[in-house]
Amino acid sequence: MLNPDETNFARPMSLRDFQALIERMYSQKDEARGVDGTFMWLIEEVGELAAALRDREGHSHDDLAAEFADVLAWLATIANVAGVDLEQAVQKKYGRGCPGCGELQCVCDAAEKP
Secondary structure (H helix, E strand, O other): OOOHHHOOOOOOOOHHHHHHHHHHHHHHHHHHHHHHHHHHHHHHHHHHHHHHHHOHHHOOHHHHHHHHHHHHHHHHHHHHHHOOOHHHHHHHHHOOOOOOOOOOOOOOOOOOOO
C-alpha cells in the first residue's frame, strides 16, 4: 500500500505512471468487476463531472478538478481491465496531430468530429 509520507505528489506523472498506479491500487476489485461493471462506474463519474460543469457556481475549482481526476482514474481502470495501454493509444492516435486533418492545430470543419 502507498504510504503518503513516501509519496511525492509534486513529481510529474506520465499517463503510463498514472495507469500503473491505478492498477496497483485497484486491480483486484477491477478485475472482479469486469469491463461492464467498470464501464458503469466510469459513466457515473462522467455524469458527476457533467453536473459539476453545469453548476460551476456551486462547486469550487478543487471540486471540479477532483471530478476530472475521478473520470481519468475510471478511464485508466477500464483500460487496465481491457488490457489497453492508454499512453500508447494516445500517442498512436494523436501523437502526430489531429486524426482527421493531420495538423497539429486542427483545421477540420467545426461540424466534423475528427
